[in-house]
Amino acid sequence: MAAMAVSRLRLAPPSLRQRMRLARLVVIVLVVVVLVIRVVGLFGEEDPPVGVAGVPSRVEQGAPDVDRSVDVHAGYGAWVDMYDYLPPEGSAAGEATVTPDEVDDMARQGVRTLYLQAAQLDVDVTAAADRAQPLTDPDLIAQFLVRAHLAGMRVVGWYLPRFTDLDRDLAHLVAISDFEVLGHRFDGVAVDIEWTAGISDPAERSDAAVELSDRLRDAVGDDDVLAAIVLPPVQLEVVNPQKWPNFPWRELDDVYDVWLPMSYWTERTPESGYQDGWTYTTESVRRLRADLQDPDAVVHPIGGIGDRVTPAQADRFVQAVSETDAIGGSIYDWATLDPVLSGDIAARIDPAEG
Amino acid sequence: MWGLLGVAAACGGGGGPDGYSAEHRADFVEDCTTSVATAETCGCFYSRLAAQVPFDRFRELEEELTDPAAPMPPDLAAMAAGCAGAEQRRTGDGGDGG
Numbered sequence: 187m188a189a190m191a192v193s194r195l196r197l198a199p200p201s202l203r204q205r206m207r208l209a210r211l212v213v214i215v216l217v218v219v220v221l222v223i224r225v226v227g228l229f230g231e232e233d234p235p236v237g238v239a240g241v242p243s244r245v246e247q248g249a250p251d252v253d254r255s256v257d258v259h260a261g262y263g264a265w266v267d268m269y270d271y272l273p274p275e276g277s278a279a280g281e282a283t284v285t286p287d288e289v290d291d292m293a294r295q296g297v298r299t300l301y302l303q304a305a306q307l308d309v310d311v312t313a314a315a316d317r318a319q320p321l322t323d324p325d326l327i328a329q330f331l332v333r334a335h336l337a338g339m340r341v342v343g344w345y346l347p348r349f350t351d352l353d354r355d356l357a358h359l360v361a362i363s364d365f366e367v368l369g370h371r372f373d374g375v376a377v378d379i380e381w382t383a384g385i386s387d388p389a390e391r392s393d394a395a396v397e398l399s400d401r402l403r404d405a406v407g408d409d410d411v412l413a414a415i416v417l418p419p420v421q422l423e424v425v426n427p428q429k430w431p432n433f434p435w436r437e438l439d440d441v442y443d444v445w446l447p448m449s450y451w452t453e454r455t456p457e458s459g460y461q462d463g464w465t466y467t468t469e470s471v472r473r474l475r476a477d478l479q480d481p482d483a484v485v486h487p488i489g490g491i492g493d494r495v496t497p498a499q500a501d502r503f504v505q506a507v508s509e510t511d512a513i514g515g516s517i518y519d520w521a522t523l524d525p526v527l528s529g530d531i532a533a534r535i536d537p538a539e540g
Numbered sequence: 541m542w543g544l545l546g547v548a549a550a551c552g553g554g555g556g557p558d559g560y561s562a563e564h565r566a567d568f569v570e571d572c573t574t575s576v577a578t579a580e581t582c583g584c585f586y587s588r589l590a591a592q593v594p595f596d597r598f599r600e601l602e603e604e605l606t607d608p609a610a611p612m613p614p615d616l617a618a619m620a621a622g623c624a625g626a627e628q629r630r631t632g633d634g635g636d637g638g
Binding site (some may be wrong): 218240241243287331367 | 571575576581589598602614615616618620623625626
């Protein structure tokens with residue numbers, strides 16, 4: 187009997203008061219839900235800052251996906267060494283010859299890749315840097331890097347090892363590889379293998395160069411493209427065989443993906459026949475591929491030196507870049523090369539041909 | 541919406557501050573700091589702005605950059621990046637970092 191009464195109560199339609207209570211409860215629940223959503227929205231996913239304060243955030247949003255492939259070396263490049271942006275204390279130059287502002291000029295001229303010396307052993311030769319720093323000047327390097335990326339260019343960081351302290355050499359190279367600022371990283375790392383004054387014995391020097399290269403490869407992994415900036419084989423095999431006999435081409439070939447021979451024909455005498463942009467470059471590339479035993483080795487020849495390059499020599503160099511199926515080419519360096527000549531070369535080194 | 545109201549209130553409800561100041565800096569750094577831009581980077585950025593950009597120009601930029609689609613001046617981007625880079629400067633580790 188009592189159960190029937192309860193059942194009747196439950197089945198009876200709700201009174202007006204009950205319905206009002208229910209409606210009030212629904213409203214309260216809805217208000218709570220809205221408040222929770224607002225609070226979570228405020229603290230969970232903040233809107234990016236706007237105005238000038240939003241600049242660092244926008245720089246980060248504009249960072250390109252770094253794809254350290256050989257394509258980074260395609261087309262025309264510009265070379266900047268640390269003495270361009272950090273002139274030695276008391277030097278005649280006094281002021282920097284290349285500043286981050288000039289990156290926009292590079293882009294306008296058709297430069298696709300900026301090769302920036304980002305580290306140096308014993309950087310205490312400059313006033314602004316400290317030998318304890320793994321990179322020359324992270325402040326300036328960050329400015330070059332971000333401005334180049336904003337201008338649509340890629341940036342390769344390079345370093346000149348001396349081979350006498352491989353731990354330190356490696357630390358500088360890994361610092362370049364790891365450097366990241368507001369989401370921007372170097373698009374490639376290049377090792378400038380040319381220093382002969384540190385270790386006098388060529389065999390020991392070769393061993394050190396191979397060991398450093400192997401350790402660098404281990405540190406960055408197999409997927410990163412590494413580039414080797416090398417003395418041109420014509421110089422090592424014809425002009426001055428005593429400079430670095432038995433250079434370890436084959437051993438280094440296991441590590442590096444792209445080769446950048448420094449074919450500075452302006453350093454050669456007219457009598458040698460190599461003071462010619464085409465002859466010096468083509469023979470260096472041919473010998474390089476033979477030494478590597480790789481006829482398809484990817485190369486990006488570097489001509490120079492900028493302030494002594496004539497338009498006729500530059501014309502011959504561009505021909506050589508094309509005829510050797512080089513992926514790209516450049517002249518050392520940006521600060522010394524005539525801007526008009528630079529623009530002409532850029533227009534003729536088509537990355538699509540690489 | 542609430543954030544914008546807060547900024548407007550902090551700026552006196554209209555017109556904003558008359559120049560670079562400690563109070564303006566604090567508001568700026570608070571707005572600027574994100575997961576990638578630390579307070580140190582933002583403070584450095586503000587200092588460089590104060591040293592290199594006249595305040596009238598700052599206010600113009602502030603208005604221009606309210607539109608997220610507005611082009612970002614490369615020199616401002618480099619200024620901020622330089623600060624973030626400087627923050628990574630190491631001392632006394634013998635070059636073994638990284």
